[in-house]
Amino acid sequence: MRLLKVATCNLNQWAMDFDCNLNNIKESITQAKQAGAVIRLGPELEITGYGCEDHFLELDTINHGWECLKEILVGDWTDGILCSVGMPVIKGSERYNCQVLCFNRKIIMIRPKMWLANDGNYRELRWFTAWKHKDQLVDFQLPSEIAEAVLQQSVPFGYGYLRFLDTAVAAEVCEELFTPIPPHAELALNGVEVFMNASGSHHQLRKLDVRLRAFIGATHTRGGVYMYSNQQGCDGGRLYYDGCSCVVVNGEVVAQGSQFSLRDIEVVTAQVDLDAVASLRGSISSFQEQASYKNTISSVLVPYKLCQPFNMQMSLSSPLKINYHSPEEEIAFGPGCWLWDYLRRSGASGFLLPLSGGADSSSVAAIVGCMCQLVVKEIENGDEQVKADAIRIGNYTDGQFPTDSKEFAKRIFYTVFMGSENSIWYKHQIFHACLLSKRGCQVERCGESPKRIAGFDLGGISDIDYSKDTKKRAKDLADEIGSWHLDVSIDGVVSALLTLFQTLTGKRPRYKVDGGSNIENLGLQNIQARIRMVLAFMLASLLPWVHNKPGFYLVLGSSNVDEGLRGYLTKYDCSSADINPIGSISKQDLRAFLRWAAVHLGYSSLAEIEAAPPTAELEPIRSNYSQLDEVDMGMTYEELSVYGRLRKIFRCGPVSMFKNLCYRWGSRLSPLEVADKVKHFFKYYSINRHKMTVMTPSYHAESYSPEDNRFDLRQFLYNARWPYQFSKIDELVKELDGEVAFGETSDQDRSRANGVGMGVVAAGSGDPKSGL
Numbered sequence: 001m002r003l004l005k006v007a008t009c010n011l012n013q014w015a016m017d018f019d020c021n022l023n024n025i026k027e028s029i030t031q032a033k034q035a036g037a038v039i040r041l042g043p044e045l046e047i048t049g050y051g052c053e054d055h056f057l058e059l060d061t062i063n064h065g066w067e068c069l070k071e072i073l074v075g076d077w078t079d080g081i082l083c084s085v086g087m088p089v090i091k092g093s094e095r096y097n098c099q100v101l102c103f104n105r106k107i108i109m110i111r112p113k114m115w116l117a118n119d120g121n122y123r124e125l126r127w128f129t130a131w132k133h134k135d136q137l138v139d140f141q142l143p144s145e146i147a148e149a150v151l152q153q154s155v156p157f158g159y160g161y162l163r164f165l166d167t168a169v170a171a172e173v174c175e176e177l178f179t180p181i182p183p184h185a186e187l188a189l190n191g192v193e194v195f196m197n198a199s200g201s202h203h204q205l206r207k208l209d210v211r212l213r214a215f216i217g218a219t220h221t222r223g224g225v226y227m228y229s230n231q232q233g234c235d236g237g238r239l240y241y242d243g244c245s246c247v248v249v250n251g252e253v254v255a256q257g258s259q260f261s262l263r264d265i266e267v268v269t270a271q272v273d274l275d276a277v278a279s280l281r282g283s284i285s286s287f288q289e290q291a292s293y294k295n296t297i298s299s300v301l302v303p304y305k306l307c308q309p310f311n312m313q314m315s316l317s318s319p320l321k322i323n324y325h326s327p328e329e330e331i332a333f334g335p336g337c338w339l340w341d342y343l344r345r346s347g348a349s350g351f352l353l354p355l356s357g358g359a360d361s362s363s364v365a366a367i368v369g370c371m372c373q374l375v376v377k378e379i380e381n382g383d384e385q386v387k388a389d390a391i392r393i394g395n396y397t398d399g400q401f402p403t404d405s406k407e408f409a410k411r412i413f414y415t416v417f418m419g420s421e422n423s424i425w426y427k428h429q430i431f432h433a434c435l436l437s438k439r440g441c442q443v444e445r446c447g448e449s450p451k452r453i454a455g456f457d458l459g460g461i462s463d464i465d466y467s468k469d470t471k472k473r474a475k476d477l478a479d480e481i482g483s484w485h486l487d488v489s490i491d492g493v494v495s496a497l498l499t500l501f502q503t504l505t506g507k508r509p510r511y512k513v514d515g516g517s518n519i520e521n522l523g524l525q526n527i528q529a530r531i532r533m534v535l536a537f538m539l540a541s542l543l544p545w546v547h548n549k550p551g552f553y554l555v556l557g558s559s560n561v562d563e564g565l566r567g568y569l570t571k572y573d574c575s576s577a578d579i580n581p582i583g584s585i586s587k588q589d590l591r592a593f594l595r596w597a598a599v600h601l602g603y604s605s606l607a608e609i610e611a612a613p614p615t616a617e618l619e620p621i622r623s624n625y626s627q628l629d630e631v632d633m634g635m636t637y638e639e640l641s642v643y644g645r646l647r648k649i650f651r652c653g654p655v656s657m658f659k660n661l662c663y664r665w666g667s668r669l670s671p672l673e674v675a676d677k678v679k680h681f682f683k684y685y686s687i688n689r690h691k692m693t694v695m696t697p698s699y700h701a702e703s704y705s706p707e708d709n710r711f712d713l714r715q716f717l718y719n720a721r722w723p724y725q726f727s728k729i730d731e732l733v734k735e736l737d738g739e740v741a742f743g744e745t746s747d748q749d750r751s752r753a754n755g756v757g758m759g760v761v762a763a764g765s766g767d768p769k770s771g772l
């Protein structure tokens with residue numbers, strides 16, 4: 001037996017905070033050594049933080065990286081333990097993203113990344129060059145200060161592996177694993193038994209599975225120990241790096257770290273038998289055959305042993321059942337942890353949320369509640385850093401600290417309901433007022449809640465559904481979470497603005513239901529929406545002063561990904577905030593989250609909130625009219641998710657989206673109806689794209705996010721008539737209708753004809769509501 005103890009880690013690094021990062025690295029090495037590990041792997045670019053972006057272009061960043069590495073090398077950190085440390089390195093005139101492999105106070109090899117991550121949120125080619133000389137290791141002259149400190153002039157640099165006396169170890173850097181021909185394949189044929197993958201990989205809903213399948217696939221058929229290390233937390237941007245450092249042996253996970261956590265350092269260790277790797281490889285004939293004529297990869301001899309022989313002091317890590325979070329848990333914990341990092345690092349004293357009692361802002365409130373629960377739990381677990389941060393943010397004195405999430409929320413979380421005459425609660429009040437005054441009652445603005453008039457004989461109005469009261473829902477939820485809740489009417493401000501406008505122009509706009517034009521109708525809605533934004537920022541900066549608290553509060557936004565995609569929001573309205581934890585989460589996922597959170601976070605009022613139809617409450621409600629999102633948008637949230645996925649994930653323009661949807665929805669809709677839907681979507685998407693340029697920075701969670709700054713880069717001035725594309729669709733509709741005219745008449749037949757006309761009938765393509 002060759003017993004090996006390895007350690008990998010989740011580190012909560014912060015881009016450009018070298019002190020924070022170095023401390024985390026040192027502490028992780030200490031913990032790895034204490035656990036008896038002889039290999040310690042850290043995340044990609046851990047010294048600088050992965051998300052430095054254009055700071056990588058600054059020489060200071062590179063120099064500080066070397067300074068920190070020097071501090072590690074001159075101490076006893078690397079004594080008896082192989083440490084893989086991630087940092088940027090300049091060689092000649094190129095900058096490389098490197099794993100620096102250190103052992104016994106020396107750098108034994110520098111491994112530059114060969115395949116850079118350059119899609120989606122990643123732009124590594126902007127800052128780094130990919131290493132291309134796969135056939136040789138070259139000599140790298142160390143910067144003179146390092147050379148003097150470690151008494152070493154140069155080090156092998158390039159693609160290769162470390163040959164210890166009893167095993168071979170190699171680095172594979174993040175994206176390299178996901179390439180069509182990953183390095184670990186030929187490294188395995190060269191006898192490498194331990195792979196160290198240093199990663200900077202962000203959370204995306206339902207993505208963990210892809211990652212784990214890659215580790216398992218890498219070692220299942222070719223054997224090996226796969227170590228994975230990742231950053232964890234918000235390192236200064238929209239991404240949440242979701243840890244999940246782990247160790248996989250011959251296709252089985254034997255150690256798995258957390259995916260979401262408030263801890264800064266989590267070391268994950270495993271004890272493995274390398275003979276199990278050799279034995280598996282020896283039993284696969286095809287492996288042996290391919291290994292017998294492999295391309296030889298360069299290596300560096302390290303004249304030390306890492307393994308221990310068979311002994312009963314060391315046990316072996318056994319295969320684990322992989323722990324996957326449900327998407328609902330991912331929504332609670334990912335954004336919850338991201339908010340905590342943002343809060344503690346921004347210097348703010350808490351959050352303020354405009355809480356409408358609708359699904360979106362209630363989701364955000366629940367996520368903040370979840371964050372408070374996590375903080376209390378982590379303090380109970382003995383995390384001193386979380387405790388210190390919570391004491392500072394919550395302004396605790398005299399040795400007090402949070403022990404109850406509701407009490408903590410009261411200190412750090414303001415929620416504000418900002419009702420207008422169009423809020424449903426207001427309608428109820430007026431309704432009551434009318435009925436009561438009809439009965440000769442003196443009514444002065446009817447009171448805050450329906451209970452205040454409960455003493456009257458309400459007769460025919462007892463069937464009013466008070467559960468629709470958004471104001472009450474907001475209050476109930478705030479009580480459950482524990483936030484400091486305020487309730488304010490914005491009508492006075494709206495009316496003041498309208499009076500100002502009337503004085504200026506002599507005209508007063510009216511709602512459509514009152515005979516006004518579309519322009520008047522929109523103008524009136526947008527005044528309310530924007531006043532809420534101004535009020536939110538005012539309260540966030542001044543409420544702490546009112547309550548004798550230090551600092552400022554961050555305003556939370558709560559628009560979801562679908563609204564952004566369709567542009568169903570007012571530019572610079574209450575969706576304009578400091579940060580938004582749900583900006584790239586779909587309405588469908590949020591609704592599922594609300595149902596989950598009602599039970600698992602203990603906020604039962606969310607169940608009722610989830611069940612209510614989404615409404616903007618910006619237009620007056622009349623007996624024959626009530627503003628509903630899906631009616632207003634001309635599409636359902638489910639349809640929006642389908643359009644969003646086709647546009648972004650499947651890269652469909654209008655024409656190919658039309659063709660795809662003909663397959664999907666052909667059994668229910670005619671080609672003309674599909675065409676109308678596609679055109680309607682593209683029209684509004686393009687008219688409103690400019691709004692994405694100013695969307696509040698939000699947590700990245702969804703692969704179909706239209707986020708304009710980093711993820712979904714597009715123009716924002718379109719010809720919203722799409723004349724060329726739409727006429728192509730019209731031609732296709734004509735062709736398809738021609739085929740139907742060939743004798744097919746019933747709806748069912750027509751849809752069959754559509755399928756045949758398009759060449760294939762996709763399985764399960766029926767309902768526009770079925771989603772992708």
Ligand SMILES: Nc1ncnc2c1ncn2[C@@H]1O[C@H](COP(=O)(O)OP(=O)(O)OC[C@H]2O[C@@H]([n+]3cccc(C(=O)O)c3)[C@H](O)[C@@H]2O)[C@@H](O)[C@H]1O
Nearest residue numbers: 522525526529567568569570571573574616618690716717
């Ligand atoms: N191509 C372009 N490039 C740059 N800017 C452009 C532009 N086209 C218009 N604009 C600007 O954008 C303005 C139009 O956008 P905007 O002011 O947002 O107004 P708009 O999109 O016309 O109206 C907002 C819509 O959002 C709905 N809504 C739904 C739910 C909630 C909320 C809410 O706020 O709570 C709102 C509301 O019912 C209404 O249908 C124009 O007046 C112009 O200033």
Ligand SMILES: Nc1ncnc2c1ncn2[C@@H]1O[C@H](COP(=O)(O)OP(=O)(O)OP(=O)(O)O)[C@@H](O)[C@H]1O
Nearest residue numbers: 354355356358359360361416417418419558574616
């Ligand atoms: N009455 C209100 N009180 C407080 N905030 C409000 C109110 N109405 C709207 N807002 C804020 O403005 C944001 C955008 O309003 P909108 O009507 O579009 O809500 P939404 O996106 O449907 O979200 P929700 O489901 O939270 O109502 C809301 O998420 C909320 O933060």
Ligand SMILES: NC(=O)CC[C@H](N)C(=O)O
Nearest residue numbers: 117174175199200201202
């Ligand atoms: N840093 C990287 O190389 C990222 C690679 C990969 N796309 C991921 O998300 O895991």
